[in-house]
Amino acid sequence: MFFDPKEEFRNKLTNRFSFYNWTNANGTQSYTAISIKSGWYNLLWDISLEIEKELAKDAKKQLFKVFEVYQKYGEMNFRYTYYSYNIERLLLEAEDRSNKICEMCGQFGGLREECMFILTLCDECNSKRNERFI
Numbered sequence: 138m139f140f141d142p143k144e145e146f147r148n149k150l151t152n153r154f155s156f157y158n159w160t161n162a163n164g165t166q167s168y169t170a171i172s173i174k175s176g177w178y179n180l181l182w183d184i185s186l187e188i189e190k191e192l193a194k195d196a197k198k199q200l201f202k203v204f205e206v207y208q209k210y211g212e213m214n215f216r217y218t219y220y221s222y223n224i225e226r227l228l229l230e231a232e233d234r235s236n237k238i239c240e241m242c243g244q245f246g247g248l249r250e251e252c253m254f255i256l257t258l259c260d261e262c263n264s265k266r267n268e269r270f271i
């Protein structure tokens with residue numbers, strides 16, 4: 138069977154954290170769209186653990202839902218409902234930290250703005266990327 142790390146990671150997230158599971162207006166079960174690459178999976182997991190801790194103190198925690206986790210201009214971004222100051226701070230911290238983590242492999246990286254799409258990559262993944270354009 139084809140192994141899909143993205144599917145596996147999404148299942149792990151949705152099994153553990155209720156804020157990645159939600160219900161559509163028509164009552165059907167839905168899940169967060171996660172389109173980031175695997176280099177950021179550890180970061181997203183760590184931030185999710187911190188969000189979980191923060192929500193444990195909050196009676197309205199079921200109102201917090203994440204609809205999408207995606208990459209934009211080399212940063213991890215979130216679309217979500219309801220936030221407290223502390224949750225907002227954690228999500229902004231994740232965005233900040235994603236600037237220094239290679240999206241492909243998870244090693245130390247930096248923003249690469251020389252190509253059409255801005256990505257955060259380590260030197261090695263960046264040179265692989267550049268080879269493809271030669």
Ligand SMILES: [Zn+2]
Nearest residue numbers: 239242259262
């Ligand atoms: Zn890399």
